[in-house]
Amino acid sequence: VDLGKVCRRLRRRQYDNLRDVKIDVWRIFANCVKYNSHPTNKDAVPSFVSIALHLRDLFNDLWQEHMLPSDFPPPAPSSSGKGKKSNDPHASLRAAMEERAKDRKKRLVVSGLSVMNGRKLLQTANDLRLLIERGGRVDKLDSQPIWGEGVTMEDEDESDMDIVLQNLKKFEQKLRDTASRDEELGVDELDAGIRKCYTEGDGLENMNSVLRMRIASRLDRFVGQFIVPINEANC
Numbered sequence: 001v002d003l004g005k006v007c008r009r010l011r012r013r014q015y016d017n018l019r020d021v022k023i024d025v026w027r028i029f030a031n032c033v034k035y036n037s038h039p040t041n042k043d044a045v046p047s048f049v050s051i052a053l054h055l056r057d058l059f060n061d062l063w064q065e066h067m068l069p070s071d072f073p074p075p076a077p078s079s080s081g082k083g084k085k086s087n088d089p090h091a092s093l094r095a096a097m098e099e100r101a102k103d104r105k106k107r108l109v110v111s112g113l114s115v116m117n118g119r120k121l122l123q124t125a126n127d128l129r130l131l132i133e134r135g136g137r138v139d140k141l142d143s144q145p146i147w148g149e150g151v152t153m154e155d156e157d158e159s160d161m162d163i164v165l166q167n168l169k170k171f172e173q174k175l176r177d178t179a180s181r182d183e184e185l186g187v188d189e190l191d192a193g194i195r196k197c198y199t200e201g202d203g204l205e206n207m208n209s210v211l212r213m214r215i216a217s218r219l220d221r222f223v224g225q226f227i228v229p230i231n232e233a234n235c
Contacts, residue, residue: 112188167197
């Protein structure tokens with residue numbers, strides 16, 4: 001199996017599920033490492049081992065942010081009797097998303113001191129504007145909006161959401177202003193600035209915890225998608 005074969009199978013819709021796609025790509029990297037690290041292989045290129053491992057890590061990072069939805073699945077059902085384990089249909093997805101949360105922290109440590117300027121800042125501002133207009137949907141994996149037309153919530157939650165949206169719009173403008181002044185913004189500042197939009201000021205400290213979690217899940221993936229390529233460049 002090689003990347004060309006994987007791409008052809010994707011175009012022809014020959015994969016039954018995403019897990020098979022992931023396994024085939026992993027197999028490509030594993031075969032490369034095995035072939036180029038075998039002690040009796042005279043044609044081995046040792047440097048290909050580190051390249052394969054690097055690309056495997058990048059693939060895993062991209063998969064986490066672009067192939068897993070923002071929102072955690074519903075809680076596992078309670079067990080039906082004493083000593084019986086509950087049958088959680090979302091166990092594997094929940095485990096993958098918990099792993100993503102841990103890996104995001106590692107990527108931020110590596111990339112936090114990197115800076116963005118110019119077109120990257122404008123791209124971030126434009127994408128933030130789209131996120132606002134789409135009701136908090138990062139992409140098609142987020143099937144439901146969490147604000148905007150058609151979304152109903154309690155008056156107090158609606159008031160908090162209005163403040164969050166105002167903060168996000170202000171932060172979008174800050175990105176544009178920073179770009180126009182030809183200044184830089186650190187990746188850690190981007191992460192902190194987005195987080196402050198739904199955690200600080202105007203009573204947001206007392207926001208409904210469920211609402212805060214839903215907002216955080218969307219914005220964390222929004223930021224996560226920007227950090228992956230920056231992290232790759234720093235590795």
